[in-house]
Amino acid sequence: MLSLSEFTVKRDDNVLFEPLTLELGAGDCMEILGPNGIGKSTLLRALCGLHLSVDGQYSYTAFVYQGHRLGLDELMTPLENLSWFAALEGSTFDDARASQALQRLGIHALAFQPCGHMSQGQQRRVAMARWLLSDKTLWMLDEPFTALDAEAQILLNEIISEHCALGGAVVCATHVLLEVDGKRSVELKNISANA
């Protein structure tokens, strides 16, 4: 689903980390670790085509990307945001399925409130509903644990495990270690450390 060969990211012509070579197939979960500023977020943005300065080869299938900016419109309710995203992706929006997803994420009671009235953590949960409803099998998640309480962190691990069990794949840049069976980890290494 995702394959990198000698892939690295540059910022202002400086290579950020040692080139990566990896292969991600159906059911794989990969966490990307590394200190602040090493380029985890930039790596994910580069894989999405949001950062152009790269070196090496890569290929991927259709994906869902979750960046630091959640991609929710604050004036719209969770259901409106989810239906908009389905329209954008070209998938059909199923009201019942969306309600189920919100129920599972514990924000069903807020389904008709504008996202702008919610806390950061609650907004994160709405964003999680978006991945759940998407047809895309590869999830690229950037710091998905931010602002989540303990219960939601457990839920997130569950959701990722489930997605992988169903044949999906997850790449996750994080500081909080995933609790997912069979996960793989890769640590980004500073290029100058070995020089």
Added chain:
Amino acid sequence: MNLAALFLREWRIVMRAKASLVNPLTFLFLAVLLFSLGAPGQSLHRAEFAAGILWVLVLLTNMLSLDGLFRRDYESGTLEQTLLAADAPFIPILLRVAVQWMSTGLMITLLAPILGSFLGLPASALPATMLALILGTPALSLLGGVGASLTVGFSRGGVLLGLLVLPLYVPVLIFGSGVINQQMAGMPIDAQLYWLLFISMLALTISPFAIVTGLRISVQLQ
């Protein structure tokens, strides 16, 4: 791609963030009012300048609403999702521009009889004024969208936006006020109207792709 759902979202945003609809139109009304107060009475030359003044104010009003065209989406991350998730990002982007046009160009066209009479345009010139506005304003929104897409990443992009966009508006200004002046002089206006239509059609074919490219650049620089 479910066009109705995409359009509904843009429409809801305009309806819920009413400032984006109300502020530019209020500005236009106030500016027209100030002009009519500043040049009151039966000044002989008043009608001659009315067409130019009206069109300049329409350009400025349109520009005023451009800054907010993509900013909320840029800041909330919905813009990057649009560029990533949609197979043809220019469709949702074009819908957004269309809704911006409906809340500025179309509204101004509908209000033109009131605005025109404030500025001293004769009643006989009002139908031609409305025709010129409805043909010319789509070009303003589309060309303006290109400028907005390039400046959305700058927190204070307002001045730069004006510098980028106002020169592009010049042909619309020339032919738009030409229509009204020709009509008042009793001359045919077909040529100017065709030119306005041509500029809008040209903008419609080129701008969507230019806007998407501009937005990509802005998001990549984030």
